Amino acid sequence: MSETLKQNGNGSNATQNQAQPVYIIDGARTPFIKARGQPGPFTPVDLAVQCGRPLLLRQPFQPNDFDQVILGCVNVISKEMNPARIAALRLGMGTGMPAFTVQINCGSGMQSIDTAYKHIRSGESNLILAGGAEALSHAPLFFRQEAVAWFASLSRGSWIDKIKKMSRFTPKYFKPEISLKHGLTDPVVDLNMGQTAEKLAYLFDITRKQADQYAVSSHLRLHRAQQDNFLADEVEPLFSRCGQLYEKDDGVRPDSSIEKLAKLSPAFEPPYGKVTPGNSSQITDGASWVILASEEAVKQYKLEPKAAIIDSEWSALDPSIMGLGPVLSSTAIMKRHHLNFDHIDLWEINEAFAAQVLACLKAWNDPDFCKDVLGLEQSMGELDHDRLNVDGGAISMGHPVGTSGNRIVLHLMNAMHRLGKKQGIATECIGGGQAGAMLIERV
Numbered sequence: 001m002s003e004t005l006k007q008n009g010n011g012s013n014a015t016q017n018q019a020q021p022v023y024i025i026d027g028a029r030t031p032f033i034k035a036r037g038q039p040g041p042f043t044p045v046d047l048a049v050q051c052g053r054p055l056l057l058r059q060p061f062q063p064n065d066f067d068q069v070i071l072g073c074v075n076v077i078s079k080e081m082n083p084a085r086i087a088a089l090r091l092g093m094g095t096g097m098p099a100f101t102v103q104i105n106c107g108s109g110m111q112s113i114d115t116a117y118k119h120i121r122s123g124e125s126n127l128i129l130a131g132g133a134e135a136l137s138h139a140p141l142f143f144r145q146e147a148v149a150w151f152a153s154l155s156r157g158s159w160i161d162k163i164k165k166m167s168r169f170t171p172k173y174f175k176p177e178i179s180l181k182h183g184l185t186d187p188v189v190d191l192n193m194g195q196t197a198e199k200l201a202y203l204f205d206i207t208r209k210q211a212d213q214y215a216v217s218s219h220l221r222l223h224r225a226q227q228d229n230f231l232a233d234e235v236e237p238l239f240s241r242c243g244q245l246y247e248k249d250d251g252v253r254p255d256s257s258i259e260k261l262a263k264l265s266p267a268f269e270p271p272y273g274k275v276t277p278g279n280s281s282q283i284t285d286g287a288s289w290v291i292l293a294s295e296e297a298v299k300q301y302k303l304e305p306k307a308a309i310i311d312s313e314w315s316a317l318d319p320s321i322m323g324l325g326p327v328l329s330s331t332a333i334m335k336r337h338h339l340n341f342d343h344i345d346l347w348e349i350n351e352a353f354a355a356q357v358l359a360c361l362k363a364w365n366d367p368d369f370c371k372d373v374l375g376l377e378q379s380m381g382e383l384d385h386d387r388l389n390v391d392g393g394a395i396s397m398g399h400p401v402g403t404s405g406n407r408i409v410l411h412l413m414n415a416m417h418r419l420g421k422k423q424g425i426a427t428e429c430i431g432g433g434q435a436g437a438m439l440i441e442r443v
Contacts, residue, residue, distance in 0.1 A: 022121050074134060113406060114314075288410055344425050
């Protein structure tokens with residue numbers, strides 16, 4: 001396996017000599033709304049705007065005081081090209097506000113934070129709004145290639161030629177393909193994301209029961225967080241055009257159990273696969289923003305930082321085992337700062353699939369993997385589950401791909417404050433064989 005895990009990390013040692021500290025001041029997200037077979041009530045920009053308005057209203061500075069806006073979004077819809085700019089304008093940030101959209105699949109929301117972090121760290125900017133927005137329910141349908149070729153042929157030739165071409169029409173041309181299905185399939189290794197999770201389950205001997213147990217714990221933790229109002233300061237309600245109110249993540253199943261999940265059939269490798277709809281992340285719509293500031297901006301506007309960004313790392317590996325990416329990116333950060341599991345109080349590992357998260361934990365606890373792939377003298381040991389995704393994750397709340405990387409940083413910061421913890425790492429695997437990780441510290 002080590003040969004397929006040679007990575008090219010781009011984490012910068014310059015973080016040790018950064019020009020100035022970078023702080024997270026505040027943040028907010030929308031409820032994550034489960035896709036239910038039809039376009040939801042909000043586009044990516046709708047979500048970003050409704051999430052951003054209350055966040056900006058409670059700040060002691062004006063919306064046009066930002067230097068720029070950066071937004072992660074993967075499935076940009078045709079009427080919202082560069083959603084960052086449209087959102088910035090709709091948020092009243094002024095026509096002179098630079099705004100751009102970033103896309104690195106599941107890491108897009110974290111990429112927006114990291115790009116802002118590096119702009120501020122270098123002294124180029126002082127105040128940046130960084131976020132992620134995704135409406136997977138709006139993923140477009142498109143015609144098959146043979147249908148596209150047939151339609152295009154009708155524009156060429158004489159009327160007689162066109163009539164002949166029309167006679168070749170077949171009803172299957174009107175059967176659309178789902179773009180999301182293609183987007184979740186890696187074109188290089190020809191595996192969809194669920195199949196890559198199945199491969200990890202096989203390589204690390206993850207059982208179906210273990211995956212289902214993890215999924216149940218995710219639902220129970222999110223339900224507890226909702227019941228105890230742990231997310232009250234994080235989630236801003238949404239209002240649809242028809243007046244419907246969305247107050248909380250609506251994919252959580254508090255009655256989830258191993259017995260119920262055991263009844264579900266494997267989704268990607270029937271009949272013996274381990275990955276099912278019940279232990280996979282949910283297809284959802286949602287947005288998240290965080291405000292990043294330099295020390296100069298903190299002093300100028302008398303801000304109260306919640307966290308400081310200490311370091312970040314992006315790694316790459318074989319796309320067929322993309323789910324192991326968090327191990328590479330997080331370990332690189334820990335090695336740079338001479339940290340181990342005892343030093344990291346809380347973890348957010350995006351729950352693309354239960355088997356994928358469990359494979360990461362097993363990899364860290366495998367002496368041979370740690371030696372051959374991570375260059376360690378011994379295994380990292382066991383990551384305490386009580387420190388991991390303490391309020392649930394994408395299995396229970398959903399995974400709007402352009403948003404999740406932003407949400408896990410935001411929630412990690414808030415959870416550290418609630419629990420009185422000092423340091424945490426947020427990390428996610430990325431379709432295509434990449435991963436991102438970020439080390440933050442409570443202020």
